[in-house]
Amino acid sequence: MIFSSKLIEDAVQEFSRLPGIGKKTALRMVLQLLSMDKPEVDEFTGAVSRMRHGVKFCKECHNVSDSDICVICVNPGRNRRQVCVVESLRDVIAVESTGQYAGLYHVLGGILSPLDGVGPEQLNITSLCERVKNNEVTELIMALSPTIEGDTTVYYIARQVKELPVTITTIARGIAFGGELEYADEMTLAKSIAKRLPIENYVTMK
Amino acid sequence: MIFSSKLIEDAVQEFSRLPGIGKKTALRMVLQLLSMDKPEVDEFTGAVSRMRHGVKFCKECHNVSDSDICVICVNPGRNRRQVCVVESLRDVIAVESTGQYAGLYHVLGGILSPLDGVGPEQLNITSLCERVKNNEVTELIMALSPTIEGDTTVYYIARQVKELPVTITTIARGIAFGGELEYADEMTLAKSIAKRLPIENYVTMK
Numbered sequence: 001m002i003f004s005s006k007l008i009e010d011a012v013q014e015f016s017r018l019p020g021i022g023k024k025t026a027l028r029m030v031l032q033l034l035s036m037d038k039p040e041v042d043e044f045t046g047a048v049s050r051m052r053h054g055v056k057f058c059k060e061c062h063n064v065s066d067s068d069i070c071v072i073c074v075n076p077g078r079n080r081r082q083v084c085v086v087e088s089l090r091d092v093i094a095v096e097s098t099g100q101y102a103g104l105y106h107v108l109g110g111i112l113s114p115l116d117g118v119g120p121e122q123l124n125i126t127s128l129c130e131r132v133k134n135n136e137v138t139e140l141i142m143a144l145s146p147t148i149e150g151d152t153t154v155y156y157i158a159r160q161v162k163e164l165p166v167t168i169t170t171i172a173r174g175i176a177f178g179g180e181l182e183y184a185d186e187m188t189l190a191k192s193i194a195k196r197l198p199i200e201n202y203v204t205m206k
Numbered sequence: 207m208i209f210s211s212k213l214i215e216d217a218v219q220e221f222s223r224l225p226g227i228g229k230k231t232a233l234r235m236v237l238q239l240l241s242m243d244k245p246e247v248d249e250f251t252g253a254v255s256r257m258r259h260g261v262k263f264c265k266e267c268h269n270v271s272d273s274d275i276c277v278i279c280v281n282p283g284r285n286r287r288q289v290c291v292v293e294s295l296r297d298v299i300a301v302e303s304t305g306q307y308a309g310l311y312h313v314l315g316g317i318l319s320p321l322d323g324v325g326p327e328q329l330n331i332t333s334l335c336e337r338v339k340n341n342e343v344t345e346l347i348m349a350l351s352p353t354i355e356g357d358t359t360v361y362y363i364a365r366q367v368k369e370l371p372v373t374i375t376t377i378a379r380g381i382a383f384g385g386e387l388e389y390a391d392e393m394t395l396a397k398s399i400a401k402r403l404p405i406e407n408y409v410t411m412k
Contacts, residue, residue, distance in 0.1 A: 008261060010257065051216065
């Protein structure tokens with residue numbers, strides 16, 4: 001692409017570094033910003049800059065936060081006995097958006113993957129064990145990806161806390177609500193039959 | 207979506223104002239920016255801010271420019287007798303990227319569309335007529351959308367300059383190179399047969 005303005009070219013270049021954004025999409029965004037009023041664009045750049053410089057990570061659960069301890073950890077209405085262990089911030093947002101979970105979180109910052117050089121030291125596992133040891137946590141809900149790496153991470157954490165009085169559970173796997181049986185993969189379908197639920201449970205889940 | 211940080215929420219909000227960006231994509235971009243080093247993010251916001259505050263519009267052709275007259279208009283190597291009339295900056299970039307056009311441009315800033323309240327006063331048509339009158343322009347190449355609005359705009363401009371010694375042409379319409387006949391719409395196919403070319407022209411075009 002040939003631009004007749006270095007300023008436009010630089011902005012397009014910066015946008016196309018973002019995930020999933022090619023040159024054409026970047027140009028579309030830059031032209032949109034160009035058509036916006038200057039104060040609006042200042043608002044845009046200001047929000048991005050404030051976000052990057054201002055965001056902290058919660059000292060308790062490693063979630064993003066505007067203060068040292070995040071709004072979820074300081075909320076007295078949350079069940080402090082349950083901790084949902086997730087891979088990333090995105091998972092916290094996904095679970096929070098369901099509005100159905102009232103416990104706390106622990107963001108690992110990834111999952112064990114020796115091939116990619118991610119060992120236990122790279123993840124927030126030590127601080128998780130400390131939380132279980134020092135607080136009244138009675139259940140760790142593992143909400144990790146159903147991959148070999150995810151399962152390895154669950155297994156590793158389970159071993160680390162096996163001497164402590166804590167129950168470890170994982171989120172249920174099965175056919176999605178609204179999912180059609182014929183499109184489900186064999187593994188999920190087989191597991192969902194093996195782990196079938198009494199009909200009373202099904203009614204309660206709805 | 208529920209965020210545990212107002213700063214993240216604000217940044218996602220700003221990104222989702224851009225065209226084609228929903229909340230989830232915006233979040234992906236924000237998390238990418240969050241994972242980048244602070245100087246890199248400053249580079250990003252700086253480029254956007256400099257772009258919006260620094261970009262000018264060429265006094266000659268209304269293209270974007272870093273100075274009063276754009277690099278295309280000041281280039282002595284360009285053919286000043288040909289002016290390609292386009293709707294927007296994006297079209298200038300598209301034509302320039304072909305590397306096959308050596309004339310000048312004129313950016314209208316839209317096309318005539320009375321229903322949307324776009325009349326001749328909203329477009330850069332007066333300045334186009336001035337350019338034709340005062341300069342040595344001998345050909346206006348209309349590269350507008352093949353819609354009713356585009357055709358109306360071509361017709362309107364043609365009427366404005368009909369007393370002046372200038373030829374008006376439009377870019378060729380037809381089946382795209384690599385396009386399959388069976389997928390072409392009837393209108394394009396019919397026109398491409400009606401406006402068929404002698405075989406010598408075809409060979410030269412390749």
